Amino acid sequence: xxxxxxxxxxxxxxxxxxxxxxxxxxxxxxxxxxxxxxxxxxxxxxxxxxxxxxxxxxxxxxxxxxxxxxxxxxxxxxxxxxxxxxxxxxxxxxxxxxxxxxxxxxxxxxxxxxxxxxxxxxxxxxxxxxxxxxxxxxxxxxxxxxxxxxxxxxxxxxxxxxxxxxxxxxxxxxxxxxxxxxxxxxxxxxxxxxxxxxxxxxxxxxxxxxxxxxxxxxxxxxxx
Amino acid sequence: xxxxxxxxxxxxxxxxxxxxxxxxxxxxxxxxxxxxxxxxxxxxxxxxxxxxxxxxxxxxxxxxxxxxxxxxxxxxxxxxxxxxxxxxxxxxxxxxxxxxxxxxxxxxxxxxxxxxxxxxxxxxxxxxxxxxxxxxxxxxxxxxxxxxxxxxxxxxxxxxxxxxxxxxxxxxxxxxxxxxxxxxxxxxxxxxxxxxxxxxxxxxxxxxxxxxxxxxxxxxxxxxxxxxxxxxxxxxxxxxxxxxxxxxxxxxxxxxxxxxxxxxxxxxxxxxxxxxxxxxxxxxxxxxxxxxxxxxxxxxxxxxxxxxxxxxxxxxxxxxxxxxxxxxxxxxxxxxxxxxxxxxxxxxxxxxxxxxxxxxxxxxxxxxxxxxxxxxxxxxxxxxxxxxxxxxxxxxxxxx
Numbered sequence: 001x002x003x004x005x006x007x008x009x010x011x012x013x014x015x016x017x018x019x020x021x022x023x024x025x026x027x028x029x030x031x032x033x034x035x036x037x038x039x040x041x042x043x044x045x046x047x048x049x050x051x052x053x054x055x056x057x058x059x060x061x062x063x064x065x066x067x068x069x070x071x072x073x074x075x076x077x078x079x080x081x082x083x084x085x086x087x088x089x090x091x092x093x094x095x096x097x098x099x100x101x102x103x104x105x106x107x108x109x110x111x112x113x114x115x116x117x118x119x120x121x122x123x124x125x126x127x128x129x130x131x132x133x134x135x136x137x138x139x140x141x142x143x144x145x146x147x148x149x150x151x152x153x154x155x156x157x158x159x160x161x162x163x164x165x166x167x168x169x170x171x172x173x174x175x176x177x178x179x180x181x182x183x184x185x186x187x188x189x190x191x192x193x194x195x196x197x198x199x200x201x202x203x204x205x206x207x208x209x210x211x212x213x214x215x216x217x218x219x220x221x222x223x224x
Numbered sequence: 225x226x227x228x229x230x231x232x233x234x235x236x237x238x239x240x241x242x243x244x245x246x247x248x249x250x251x252x253x254x255x256x257x258x259x260x261x262x263x264x265x266x267x268x269x270x271x272x273x274x275x276x277x278x279x280x281x282x283x284x285x286x287x288x289x290x291x292x293x294x295x296x297x298x299x300x301x302x303x304x305x306x307x308x309x310x311x312x313x314x315x316x317x318x319x320x321x322x323x324x325x326x327x328x329x330x331x332x333x334x335x336x337x338x339x340x341x342x343x344x345x346x347x348x349x350x351x352x353x354x355x356x357x358x359x360x361x362x363x364x365x366x367x368x369x370x371x372x373x374x375x376x377x378x379x380x381x382x383x384x385x386x387x388x389x390x391x392x393x394x395x396x397x398x399x400x401x402x403x404x405x406x407x408x409x410x411x412x413x414x415x416x417x418x419x420x421x422x423x424x425x426x427x428x429x430x431x432x433x434x435x436x437x438x439x440x441x442x443x444x445x446x447x448x449x450x451x452x453x454x455x456x457x458x459x460x461x462x463x464x465x466x467x468x469x470x471x472x473x474x475x476x477x478x479x480x481x482x483x484x485x486x487x488x489x490x491x492x493x494x495x496x497x498x499x500x501x502x503x504x505x506x507x508x509x510x511x512x513x514x515x516x517x518x519x520x521x522x523x524x525x526x527x528x529x530x531x532x533x534x535x536x537x538x539x540x541x542x543x544x545x546x547x548x549x550x551x552x553x554x555x556x557x558x559x560x561x562x563x564x565x566x567x568x569x570x571x572x573x574x575x576x577x578x579x580x581x582x583x584x585x586x587x588x589x590x591x592x593x594x595x596x597x598x599x600x601x602x603x604x605x606x607x608x609x610x611x612x613x614x615x616x617x618x619x620x621x622x623x624x
Contacts (some may be wrong), residue, residue, distance in 0.1 A: 116226070
């Protein structure tokens, strides 16, 4: 399923400065095709995460619209949009994204179970193994390092088989070896399972895994 | 994983957070349930006292120091005996406005070899009595025979047992319902039995005779005033007509008790209200802290596809589980504190105290639980609303 951003922008008001608003993201159109890895690079504060949140249905754009298949995300009510995000999108946010009261395995299984889908603990375990944290399945998030938590979030997104994976700095806390593991897994999701993968990253290495690459600077996106 | 099991895990795996909420609710429930049981028991006791007195006026000998000794007999079960001539009964019946007059005779047994237990014995005249017999009838359908006694619920004697009073063998034929008053420590017999007991007491040197030529003495006369007559006026007439006796309106006895009860009720209600207000504020603060602590967790859940409604449900469910558990603990602790020590409470308050029926207690417990859940839900509603409206994008960025 294709995720399409049609001329979306995000504008914030500010109290000081010459203009009374500024663009975090300038109007941009982007299509995330199934089976492709799209990488977006750029400096901190350039608007990458804002764009990702708009694509994920988490932040309504000031202008434009986001379409997943034939459904416009921001015309949906909260319940429908939440369910669509749960079933179709796999979001890997920056930083810690674990529910502290659940174990690592329970965290990975959580999205599917929220809406009563059958949990495939075997597959979840396989992803944890593939990302090198299989032995931590029963650990609580508080016992994990930043890098291990990032890998847990990647395993969580991959094990749900979403149509689109939106990953924000997925390798931020990882060493080279684990970065390669994580990026390979995400590329496998696109190339082997036909998912659309969108990577926001600082890592120049990620370009090696990209089918398409963009750069963002001061809210303006351009082909890299 | 359903929202219910997620809520359950949130509570069991963050026990500190859950414990704070549970303890607060337990404290609230303890105050409400315990306080309400005490107040209800006092009200029940007062109602029982009114029912047992059952008369508009009681005439007692002036030697009974007016109502004080008499009131103590009712409220504390202290034994006592005071007598007036039986002719006082006829004098009372002569007074205009008196519809019924029922005599009672009191005798205190001794803590000695001649008596099984130290108790207050009250003799009634079945033909005239209109206060004690309806009470006895609830436990014993026949009339009290000679040397038969009906015992109050706090008297240590079983039905069928023989108790000795001044070496007279009396058979316990009934055990009476609790009244929450001093009457629970008394035994009741007919006037013939009482005459035999008085004679036996006389032999032991306990004199009840007012004059040497009078065989019959009575201790109190219960008066029912005819409809349409002013009770105060009849009371005055009785005071003027019967020598060496004092007529006391029962209401004046009950008013003292009622005033004390009203004072205690007010104090308990104020205490409960203060505890609830304080605990509600603490609960609100606790939820404000929880909002801060859990913003990122909720942003993550939103990111994973949890709707606002589901998140709201989760917070309310957690609050309901804590409230239910806290309610049960609070009610349990209150029950352990109030029920086994009801005699102590009765003695220290010096008021009639009668535990409400089991059904009422269960209803009160259910009401307290419902109140605990409602208060928990109200306190958490703001948190549920705010957390469900967390903008996940902003929350995740702010926390990074």
